[in-house]
Amino acid sequence: MTMWFEDINDGDSMELGQYCFTQEEIIKYNKEYDNQYFHTDPELAKYSHFGGIIASGWHTACVGHRLMVDEIKNREEAMVAEGMIPGVSGPSPGIKKMTFMQAVRPEDCISYKLIVTSKRASASLPGWGLLFSTIIATNQKGKQVFQSDVASFSKMRDFKPTIKQRFAMWAVKIPLLKKLMKK
Amino acid sequence: MSNPITKDFLHFEDLHVGQQVDLGKTKVTKSMIKTFALEFDPLPFHIDEKAAKASLLGGIAASGYQTGAIAIKMALKNFPGTLASAGGMSITDLKWKRPVMANDIIGGTVTITLLKRARSKPQWGIVNLDFDIKNQKNQTVMIMTLNNLIDVRNPEIGLERHHDHVV
Numbered sequence: 001m002t003m004w005f006e007d008i009n010d011g012d013s014m015e016l017g018q019y020c021f022t023q024e025e026i027i028k029y030n031k032e033y034d035n036q037y038f039h040t041d042p043e044l045a046k047y048s049h050f051g052g053i054i055a056s057g058w059h060t061a062c063v064g065h066r067l068m069v070d071e072i073k074n075r076e077e078a079m080v081a082e083g084m085i086p087g088v089s090g091p092s093p094g095i096k097k098m099t100f101m102q103a104v105r106p107e108d109c110i111s112y113k114l115i116v117t118s119k120r121a122s123a124s125l126p127g128w129g130l131l132f133s134t135i136i137a138t139n140q141k142g143k144q145v146f147q148s149d150v151a152s153f154s155k156m157r158d159f160k161p162t163i164k165q166r167f168a169m170w171a172v173k174i175p176l177l178k179k180l181m182k183k
Numbered sequence: 184m185s186n187p188i189t190k191d192f193l194h195f196e197d198l199h200v201g202q203q204v205d206l207g208k209t210k211v212t213k214s215m216i217k218t219f220a221l222e223f224d225p226l227p228f229h230i231d232e233k234a235a236k237a238s239l240l241g242g243i244a245a246s247g248y249q250t251g252a253i254a255i256k257m258a259l260k261n262f263p264g265t266l267a268s269a270g271g272m273s274i275t276d277l278k279w280k281r282p283v284m285a286n287d288i289i290g291g292t293v294t295i296t297l298l299k300r301a302r303s304k305p306q307w308g309i310v311n312l313d314f315d316i317k318n319q320k321n322q323t324v325m326i327m328t329l330n331n332l333i334d335v336r337n338p339e340i341g342l343e344r345h346h347d348h349v350v
Contacts, residue, residue: 033252035259036268037188047188049269057271058255062223062248069225090239091228092247094278095327100271125239153239 002075004087004157005129008116016067016112016135021055023106029059050103057100060146064112064135090128090153102145109140119154126169127159186334192267194336195298195308202295206257206316211245213285219249244282250289250325251277254316258293269307269332277327281318289324291316296328305338 003012023042030039034056038048045053076086104110115134122128131154137146161169220229224246227234235243259266283289297311310333316325 033256035256036265038270044188047186054270056255057274058248058252062252065246065248066223066225073225091244091282092279094276095274096276098274098277100273103270 002072002079002086005119005131005154006157007087008119008131008154010116010118013113013115014068014071016064016071016114018109018111019063019067020109021063021104021106023053026053026055026059026106029062030056034058052105055104055108057098057146060100060104060110060137061098061148063110064137064146064148067112068114068135087157088155090125090155092150092152093130094151096132096149096151098146098148100146102139102143104139104145108145110137110145111139112137117149121156122153125153126161126165127156128153129156130154186267189265189267189334191265192334193262193264194267195300195310195333196336197264198295198298198310198333200295200298204258204262204293206254206291206293207261208288208290209253209257210286210288211249211253211283213243216243216245216249216285219252220246223248240282240284243285245284245287247279247325250279250283250316251327253289254291254293254314254325254327255329257290258312258314262293266310266331267334269334271329271331272309273330275328275330277325279325281322281324283318283324287324288319289316291323300335304332306335307332308335309333 027040027042030036038045038050038054039056040053042053045051072089079086113136115136116131117134118132120130122130131152133150133152135146135148135150136144139145217230220226226246228238228240228244229235229246230243232243235241292315294313294315295310296313297309299309301307301309310331312329312331314325314327314329315323318324
């Protein structure tokens with residue numbers, strides 16, 4: 001999200017945009033990463049129960065992630081242009097569940113949306129919070145094809161570290177002390 | 184009913200719980216990381232050296248989505264035969280435990296942790312594949328469970344034989 005952890009509320013949502021999958025791209029992705037006949041060969045795929053070539057579920061997830069990165073970048077640029085300081089997003093520690101409900105086929109146009117479901121302070125990273133969000137993807141017929149319940153780090157704006165935390169954050173910047181602390 | 188493409192592939196009956204496949208090794212180079220990130224995850228800490236150094240990860244790291252894509256690729260390549268997959272249903276409990284940094288060599292295992300039949304869909308079974316992806320220091324970088332449908336060779340028999348696992 002483009003907001004600071006403190007300003008994000010459960011239920012906040014973000015339209016991530018739409019992406020139309022082409023057969024060419026589906027084949028290109030799958031030849032590299034998910035080389036199965038119903039993902040790579042339109043003729044052989046007819047023998048599968050899908051009746052034709054379909055996108056890899058992981059490809060569908062990757063495209064949704066790309067749209068999210070782009071949307072956040074656009075919003076950040078808009079905020080900076082207005083003189084605001086956007087919040088800072090960190091990496092994702094994981095995905096509780098990712099479901100592939102319907103096949104994504106060539107020429108399908110998939111719309112992605114992100115909804116924040118909950119948040120809490122991170123236990124492992126002082127100054128950061130964890131956001132739990134659901135990404136929902138729907139095809140042009142309005143049918144949901146994909147869902148992902150993803151966690152991500154989000155920086156706190158108003159974080160005041162305790163003296164102990166401040167020492168720890170300073171100490172990890174010094175290699176020797178970092179080694180000692182790990183012991 | 185029978186699919187000429189998959190007749191020699193590995194079916195439900197050919198698999199067993201506990202079966203483990205070594206995933207081999209893949210070196211994740213800086214150029215692989217940048218190429219993937221430019222397409223699917225163009226965040227500065229995957230692409231830009233300076234931004235990467237200043238980030239939580241401390242250097243150019245692969246997109247978690249790339250680690251997953253490579254994991255699936257290695258599983259397909261290293262399974263002793265082609266799985267008669269009927270499609271993935273879901274992925275659960277995916278954790279990116281450590282970053283995959285440029286030039287890390289990843290490998291690991293995939294283990295079958297569940298095989299079950301469904302009365303409503305006798306032609307398919309469900310197989311759970313647990314991925315444990317490790318780096319060259321033998322540290323786990325990513326785990327996930329893929330719940331996949333797999334063709335049953337003889338749908339008319341076996342629902343009884345596999346009755347322990349029928350849902």
